[in-house]
Amino acid sequence: MSYHGVWTIAEENRGKIKEVSYELLARGRKLADKLGVDLASVLLGSNISESELKQLIYRGADKVYVVDAPELGNFIAENYSNVLVDLINKYKPEIIIAGATTSGRTLMPYVSVRVNAGLTADCTGLDIEEETKNLLQTRPAIGGNILATIKTPNNRPQMATVRVKSSRPAPIDKSRSGEIINIKLRQELIDGRVERIGFRKAEGETVGIQDADIVVAGGRGLKKGENFRLIRELAEKLGGVIGASRDAVDRGWVSYPHQVGLSGKTISPKLYIAIGISGAIQHLAGIKTADTVVAINSDPDAQIFKVSDFGIVGDLFEVIPLLNERLAKKGDK
Amino acid sequence: MNIIILIKQVPETSNVKMDEETGTMIRDGVESIINPLDLYAIEVGIQLKEKFGGKITVITLGPPGAEKALKEAISMGCDDGILISGREFKGSDTWATSYALAEAIKKIENYDLILAGERATDGDTGQVGPGVASFLNLALATYISKIVEVSDKNIIAERLVEDGYEILRVPLPALLTVVKEISFPRLPTLRGKQKAKKTEIPVWSTENIELDKSKLGLKGSPTRVVKIGHPRVTRNGTIVKATDDESISETIGRLLKFIQEKELIQRGH
Structure with a gap:
């Protein structure tokens, strides 16, 4: 049997399908249509309702393969990998895409080794090459300074992780129909070595900076940790989350999960506001795929202005409080 | 260990x-x-x-x-x-x-x-x-x-x-x-x-x-780099100087208008 069809790896959290699953369906639908094949979404998890599964169909899947079992309630690399490898061997998809999330970036390399597949990390562009029907995978590398297009000419499946938020989620179309295929978990696929024994919520903001539409970030220009309250206040008013430069994190002003840049997170929000951040190349690497960048900095020569859509050269301690005030007034209306 | x-x-x-x-x-x-x-x-x-x-x-x-x-x-x-x-x-x-x-x-x-x-x-x-x-x-x-x-x-x-x-x-x-x-x-x-x-x-x-x-090496690698592109690094943004009370106030107005026009934040703001 030859390899056929496009798969997306959906993700769920306590029975609710994560948004990234719909972003992948938007990507997958385009690829499947170009190839003239079915698009299937694969979901491993626990306690997923029929109505949640239908969402995947409304968003573009022709088929949904679901393995629902208590043992799959949490992501454990070995278990998820064993189950996915089993499905791949049975159904032989030609393309598999997953989110470049903590689980996607763990699962996919583990699986790609097992099935001798090529894997490309953190893609921001996917397409089908006309002549060969190969998957063309485009990704930023070397700190976003180059865009490399990669293909997997001989091995199947062709696998890729896709940067979160790099495409809009597929729209809901309730007229769509598709097939939900329930697959029973075979117990021998549960590895059982690694166990999740607890969970601790991140302090402060609950939304990860990679999932946020608006990120307001502060850097060394804030001078003191306590001044980060200006950033927090603005983020709150705009309905965004806080980010930080490496400087701010290394000084202990904000915790590491908020760090944007090469040694932190690469993000693609709709709006990124950089405050008191000069824009070291390592920082800019983290925001290359942001839709709109706004910068506020006192140094007119700061690098950050080169990548800004709107820049304010001024004293952040004058600008931000007034901006917060104006937003508060508007909010009261 | x-x-x-x-x-x-x-x-x-x-x-x-x-x-x-x-x-x-x-x-x-x-x-x-x-x-x-x-x-x-x-x-x-x-x-x-x-x-x-x-x-x-x-x-x-x-x-x-x-x-x-x-x-x-x-x-x-x-x-x-x-x-x-x-x-x-x-x-x-x-x-x-x-x-x-x-x-x-x-x-x-x-x-x-x-x-x-x-x-x-x-x-x-x-x-x-x-x-x-x-x-x-x-x-x-x-x-x-x-x-x-x-x-x-x-x-x-x-x-x-x-x-x-x-x-x-x-x-x-x-x-x-x-x-x-x-x-x-x-x-x-x-x-x-x-x-x-x-x-x-x-x-x-x-x-x-x-x-x-x-x-091993290139021939043992499933993936191939087929093209290298150089992404747009700079954006042709508007850069505004805000130095005194008046220009700060005006700039903030422009900024708010800019992000509203892009529908980045709700109109209520």
Whole structure:
């Protein structure tokens, strides 16, 4: 049997399908249509309702393969990998895409080794090459300074992780129909070595900076940790989350999960506001795929202005409080 | 506790060039350093050694010059290094790199733990750690931000995920990839540097590792770089000076209008 069809790896959290699953369906639908094949979404998890599964169909899947079992309630690399490898061997998809999330970036390399597949990390562009029907995978590398297009000419499946938020989620179309295929978990696929024994919520903001539409970030220009309250206040008013430069994190002003840049997170929000951040190349690497960048900095020569859509050269301690005030007034209306 | 740490040598600046034909990086003439994210793995490894004893072996796959990275790790406190190097590895993608590293590790008996950085700052894939674990069928935990407890058989560790920290019990032997939050890397000591100078770094290749040559280098790599593009770096943005009360106020008005027009925030604002 030859390899056929496009798969997306959906993700769920306590029975609710994560948004990234719909972003992948938007990507997958385009690829499947170009190839003239079915698009299937694969979901491993626990306690997923029929109505949640239908969402995947409304968003573009022709088929949904679901393995629902208590043992799959949490992501454990070995278990998820064993189950996915089993499905791949049975159904032989030609393309598999997953989110470049903590689980996607763990699962996919583990699986790609097992099935001798090529894997490309953190893609921001996917397409089908006309002549060969190969998957063309485009990704930023070397700190976003180059865009490399990669293909997997001989091995199947062709696998890729896709940067979160790099495409809009597929729209809901309730007229769509598709097939939900329930697959029973075979117990021998549960590895059982690694166990999740607890969970601790991140302090402060609950939304990860990679999932946020608006990120307001502060850097060394804030001078003191306590001044980060200006950033927090603005983020709150705009309905965004806080980010930080490496400087701010290394000084202990904000915790590491908020760090944007090469040694932190690469993000693609709709709006990124950089405050008191000069824009070291390592920082800019983290925001290359942001839709709109706004910068506020006192140094007119700061690098950050080169990548800004709107820049304010001024004293952040004058600008931000007034901006917060104006937003508060508007909010009261 | 015997520990293996996987490191990668990366270009010092992000200003490196690519060979447009092969799509691989031209490393000549650019200063090389240990991947900054690997330093955290090195630090954690040294801390574990200080607490529980044992030996740390650092391994890298790279050109002959990558010996420098291994020596630097030794000067921080690692015990010895192994350089996997040779023409046959040139152009290896993450799959082929994972394969070669895994086969080399099979030659090392008696290890309890393999540590690696979350990803390298040049290739930025984060795929080699999980890939090596997969080849060796080792228990894997990625994005580890804290080691909570270590016993003979298990490590309890926190894993940084999108919405918080998972607490995992990982049986040994295992492979962990770690994030920056886990430690603060120490600097090499003078004594460490002297030790590094004296330490011989063995070079392993197909001559001393049992390797299937068809799985190495460019021809052993499932993926191919077919095109290199240079993304738009700069944006033609509006830059406004806000120096006095009046201009600040006016600028804020313009900014609010700008983000409203882009429908980035709700009209209510």
